[in-house]
Amino acid sequence: MTAVLVLGAGKIGVSIAEDLAATGDYDITLADSDAHALEARSPGKVEQKRVDVTDGDALRRALGQAEVVISALPFFLNQGVAVAAKEGGVHYFDLTEDVKCARQVLALAKKAKTVFVSQCGLAPGFISIAANHLVKNFDEVHDVRLRVGALPQFPDNALQYNLTWSTDGLINEYCNPCEAIHDGERRELLPLEGLEHFSLDGVHYEAFSTSGGIGSLCETLVGRVRNLNYKTVRYPGHRDMVQMLVRDLKFCEYRETFKEVIERGIPITRQDVVLVFVTVTGIRDGLLTQESYVKKIYGDAEGTGRSAIQTTTSAGVCALVDLHRQGRLPAAGFVRQEETDFNDFTSNRFGRVFA
DSSP: OEEEEEEOOSHHHHHHHHHHHHTSSEEEEEEESOHHHHHHTOOSSOEEEEOOTTSHHHHHHHHTTOSEEEEOSOGGGHHHHHHHHHHHTOEEEEOOOOHHHHHHHHHHHTTOSSEEEOSOSIIIIIHHHHHHHHHTTOSEEEEEEEEEEEEESSOOSTTOOOBOSOHHHHHHHHHSOEEEEETTEEEEEOTTOSOEEEEETTEEEEEEEOSSTTTTHHHHHBTTEEEEEEEEEEOTTHHHHHHIIIIISOGGGOHHHHHHHHHHHSOBOSOEEEEEEEEEEEEETTEEEEEEEEEEEEOBTTTTOBOHHHHHHHHHHHHHHHHHHTTOSOSSEEOOGGGSOHHHHHHSTTGGGGO
16 A cells, blocks of 8 residues: 555545545545545545644654655645655655746755656646657657646636636636747747637637646757647637736736635536647658647536546546556656656556546
8 A cells, every 4th residue: 555645635635535545555644734624525535634734844744654745735835845755755746837836846856766746637737748649759840739628518607617626726827927839949928818719519719828737848849849839728708808807907916816806706616628639730751740639528516526627637646646656657856747658647547537
């Protein structure tokens, strides 16, 4: 049994704890500073522990019983967890979409005796694994386009949107700079720019630049691709309304207020759909060729009670923990998502949701 400490008893943290515990191969402890959150989301046969990760001594004691720690905490708490994991010789995984946080983890992973895998989940996460897999099939790569959306199945408000995951992460997406490769050079783009429209299965969507979803793929593929960009998918009209909030009303300068407004006004839903759309264009066997990976995954509110974003995010990190346990990832140091073999990932018992 591999001892795993899951930090954060939110919807994603509980899903991760449940999924790993169900295999019988992992001894899971779910920890949170909020005792009521632990009680409200008790995931069955999982040990629960109240831990305040801002208390260094309490965090180190909790890590002392673990071989692996998974941080499902807000991004701004991850650095402290990563530092403690390195000191305690514990393998570290997180779900952050925050670029600065991921770079801090990368720096900590240097000369570490354990593995550090940041930006697990869907986007960042699986999207980079899928993109890198397609890129390998080309002799010369021109364009790599990553499009991901977590959308309500039944939108009924002016934003055409419901909350399906972290509000802090959503605000980061809309407010922070975006990484891309343009004409072979790494660039920073403004969020909410590059609006485009497309249809899939008869449904109309829009997509626009957002921060974080591309992970470390720019660093990995610079010099190998002409153009690489990541955009979030929404229903038409959403971008213009968000742009009014973050640009005209300057909510990015008042993020706590922005968070309060969002959480007061936009309901959560488990009836969601995750859309993953990766397209690579380039030269293969002397011909200009395009290859795509497309997947829709639906929330199961009446079955498991899980949203699609819970399912896909949990699958992303659990598959990597599982592959590391099986010796299919490096034993130590920083591991980028795109270093994971696509076939290993999608044949894994957790990752097969993306197969």
